[in-house]
Amino acid sequence: MEPFRAATPNHFSLPRRISRLGELVYNIWWTWNPDAMRLFSRIDPELWEKCGHNPVVFLRQVERPKLNAVTNNRYYLEMYDRIFKAFDEYTGAGTTWFSQTHPDLRNRLVAYLSMEFGLHEAIPLYAGGLGILSGDHTKEASDLGLPFVAVGFFYAEGYFIQHITEDGWQEARYNPNKMEDLPVIPVLNEEGKPVTICVEIAGREVQVRIWEIHVGRVPLYLLDSNVESNSPSDRALTARLYSSDLDLRISQEILLGVGGVRALRVLGYNPSVWHMNEGHSAFLSLERIKELMQADHTFDQAVEIVRASNVFTTHTPVPAGNDEFALWLVDKYCATWWEQLDLTREQFIDLARHTISWGDTFSMPVLALRMSHGRNAVSELHGKVTRQMWGFLWPDRHPETVPITHVTNGVHTGTWLARRLRHLFDRYLGLDWMEHVDDLSVMERVIDIPDDQLWAVRRHLKRKLVAYIRERARQEWMYGGAHPSQVVASGVMLDPYALTIGFARRFAPYKRASLIMSDLNRLLKILNKPGMPVQIIFAGKSHPDHEQGKLLIQELYRVIKRADTGGRLVFLDDYDMNLARYLVQGVDVWINTPRRPNEASGTSGEKAALNGVLNFSVLDGWWREGFNDKNGWAIGKDIEYTDLDLQDKEDAASLYETLENDIVPLYYRLRTSDGLPGEWIARMKESIRTLAPQFSTRRMVKEYIERLYMTGMRLPESTKKTAG
Ligand SMILES: *Cc1c(COP(=O)(O)O)cnc(C)c1O
Numbered sequence: 001m002e003p004f005r006a007a008t009p010n011h012f013s014l015p016r017r018i019s020r021l022g023e024l025v026y027n028i029w030w031t032w033n034p035d036a037m038r039l040f041s042r043i044d045p046e047l048w049e050k051c052g053h054n055p056v057v058f059l060r061q062v063e064r065p066k067l068n069a070v071t072n073n074r075y076y077l078e079m080y081d082r083i084f085k086a087f088d089e090y091t092g093a094g095t096t097w098f099s100q101t102h103p104d105l106r107n108r109l110v111a112y113l114s115m116e117f118g119l120h121e122a123i124p125l126y127a128g129g130l131g132i133l134s135g136d137h138t139k140e141a142s143d144l145g146l147p148f149v150a151v152g153f154f155y156a157e158g159y160f161i162q163h164i165t166e167d168g169w170q171e172a173r174y175n176p177n178k179m180e181d182l183p184v185i186p187v188l189n190e191e192g193k194p195v196t197i198c199v200e201i202a203g204r205e206v207q208v209r210i211w212e213i214h215v216g217r218v219p220l221y222l223l224d225s226n227v228e229s230n231s232p233s234d235r236a237l238t239a240r241l242y243s244s245d246l247d248l249r250i251s252q253e254i255l256l257g258v259g260g261v262r263a264l265r266v267l268g269y270n271p272s273v274w275h276m277n278e279g280h281s282a283f284l285s286l287e288r289i290k291e292l293m294q295a296d297h298t299f300d301q302a303v304e305i306v307r308a309s310n311v312f313t314t315h316t317p318v319p320a321g322n323d324e325f326a327l328w329l330v331d332k333y334c335a336t337w338w339e340q341l342d343l344t345r346e347q348f349i350d351l352a353r354h355t356i357s358w359g360d361t362f363s364m365p366v367l368a369l370r371m372s373h374g375r376n377a378v379s380e381l382h383g384k385v386t387r388q389m390w391g392f393l394w395p396d397r398h399p400e401t402v403p404i405t406h407v408t409n410g411v412h413t414g415t416w417l418a419r420r421l422r423h424l425f426d427r428y429l430g431l432d433w434m435e436h437v438d439d440l441s442v443m444e445r446v447i448d449i450p451d452d453q454l455w456a457v458r459r460h461l462k463r464k465l466v467a468y469i470r471e472r473a474r475q476e477w478m479y480g481g482a483h484p485s486q487v488v489a490s491g492v493m494l495d496p497y498a499l500t501i502g503f504a505r506r507f508a509p510y511k512r513a514s515l516i517m518s519d520l521n522r523l524l525k526i527l528n529k530p531g532m533p534v535q536i537i538f539a540g541k542s543h544p545d546h547e548q549g550k551l552l553i554q555e556l557y558r559v560i561k562r563a564d565t566g567g568r569l570v571f572l573d574d575y576d577m578n579l580a581r582y583l584v585q586g587v588d589v590w591i592n593t594p595r596r597p598n599e600a601s602g603t604s605g606e607k608a609a610l611n612g613v614l615n616f617s618v619l620d621g622w623w624r625e626g627f628n629d630k631n632g633w634a635i636g637k638d639i640e641y642t643d644l645d646l647q648d649k650e651d652a653a654s655l656y657e658t659l660e661n662d663i664v665p666l667y668y669r670l671r672t673s674d675g676l677p678g679e680w681i682a683r684m685k686e687s688i689r690t691l692a693p694q695f696s697t698r699r700m701v702k703e704y705i706e707r708l709y710m711t712g713m714r715l716p717e718s719t720k721k722t723a724g
Helices: 030-032 035-041 045-050 055-060 066-072 074-092 097-101 130-145 246-266 284-294 301-308 327-334 344-352 364-370 378-388 421-430 440-448 451-477 484-489 518-525 548-558 577-584 604-610 621-626 642-669 678-694 697-713
Strands: 112-113 148-153 161-163 168-173 196-201 205-213 218-224 273-277 310-313 324-326 353-357 359-362 374-377 499-504 534-539 569-572 589-591 614-618 631-633
Touching: 030 035, 030 074, 030 130, 030 205, 035 045, 035 055, 035 074, 035 697, 066 074, 097 130, 112 130, 112 246, 112 697, 130 148, 130 205, 130 218, 130 273, 130 697, 148 246, 168 548, 196 246, 205 246, 205 353, 218 246, 218 534, 246 284, 246 324, 246 327, 273 284, 273 697, 284 301, 284 364, 301 310, 301 697, 310 364, 310 697, 324 327, 324 364, 324 631, 327 344, 359 364, 374 378, 374 697, 378 621, 421 440, 421 451, 440 678, 451 484, 451 569, 451 577, 451 678, 484 569, 499 577, 499 642, 518 534, 518 642, 534 577, 548 569, 577 604, 589 604, 604 614, 604 621, 604 678, 614 621, 614 642, 614 678, 621 631, 631 642, 642 678
Parallel strands: 112 148, 112 273, 148 218, 273 310, 310 374, 499 534, 499 589, 534 569, 589 614, 614 631
Antiparallel strands: 161 168, 196 205, 205 218, 324 359, 353 359
């Protein structure tokens, strides 16, 4: 059976000369090709902003005269032809990195399952870092030509929209995702009927529809339980991300793991590698074992086969952050499974047993670790923490030899690099530099970029950020019913020429957002120093059910609103990929203050580094590997603390000292010959040169292929065959 490809709809009424725009929309290649996005925005920039950079909505709403106008614009048409040439070359490419490097493995396939995919702000199927990583991984798999298929959810409401009240309290609103507004394609069978699968959840047969997003050369399939024949509560199973309701959560994870396997089977896929991005999809192993047992393997044989082709990535160094279920939930949802697997209840629970303070649980990471041969954490230090955390599963081994490796996270260059910088790099690094972004000798050429040109682009990006923030504040003032102090807090007083620091992430206590506020008087002096102003832009959400996170935002917001900050502290509502792009491209310094070693990797700083923004962070996660003394700054020391108060105190002291004595003076120190901050620019180049290659998904996905996927990809074809 040939794997399925959903047909691309083209139902827009467009002038003939530019009719392929309707096709471009449905392959989200445009999300990592900013020139392709310009094909939409050039037609009507205001409408493009108004519809949240969503090309489906844009093409439906744009007025005919505006479309006609560009068909008479030579500049536009040249751009159009150039971009479609690139698009056709990309989608039709016969040779890719993968086909050249591993010609013998062309027919193998990697399946990648994740709870969330962050692809673009107009496709709100993500909450944060995990989703962005899945999205970047999928895009890179496409770029490399890796045979790859991804599976996730279509969330009817996605993650919440954040609004901050005058008193700094986070409110959550949900916007329904309208299917017809998204670049999502229905998967239909030969008769034109929706393809569905069925998953049993606590005795109910839940129908699941399948949708597809074309991600370059790679299909992403989205499972959706919002089907008319399901009961209202089953229809809502895939409504939202990360509910705190445990019944809902286990149901979603059954849908992802079991449904994910069934969806790929019904579409004709037979993957050689199954990659579980986090433990949420770990039930897939049980479904695959069942398949193999139906094809006359014993349980033990089936486990062998499944394990040899499974890869598991863990992202959570904090035990409380791991997904585990009370045993009564397992009884309620999985009671029919142990019999099907020829196991007793105890044997079944042993597959995932985790003994914690209040008793035994069924732990999804334990299940995934036991059922995979490839296991990895997402940075070197996180690897060490992870081996300690799960060492009990290998009681005979010393913690250092626990078989969990690490592959440090990276970011997708095309998605995160500013368009103007991309053009600058095209000029000085060679037109195909992005194909070789993981090659140090190619990125070395950043040194050849003239200082004034690099600085001009950086200044442009900061002005663009400030203009964007002020416009948002203006809209809020005009239409949002905001209090004047909120308008100040949302950035109207920002100075496009002041040293600008960005801090944006999830508000979890270990991220220590308030560290920088710990000595307020000292901070105020730094902000308001005559001739050397500093401004800090904050953004980030707390989980809507997490009071502690919301209190952290409130504490921060109350400081931000104070008049003596001079409007130089700012909080931006509703951190998403759009805001993230503006920030990581537009600020001068990116700051991250997690309590070491709790940051598994972090990726926002990698996005910043790629854009010449200097990192100023705790030596945790990726930064501990990236920092070399010349490409940014460290906060605190690379050591373990047992006294957390002492750790906070020393890290805060280090933060203030480096900021006052090194960072601020360096930014404002201008060379006499050309009036540019020469030493700062040298650091920027050092940052791009050393960090962009190492912390790219290009390096990361190649590492997954060579170190984790290869075992499964090299298995003889016969061992993969199943009953299906
Ligand atoms: C990159 C990104 C993240 C993850 O960044 P961290 O450094 O892991 O905090 C979260 N949210 C958005 C919108 C992002 O773009």
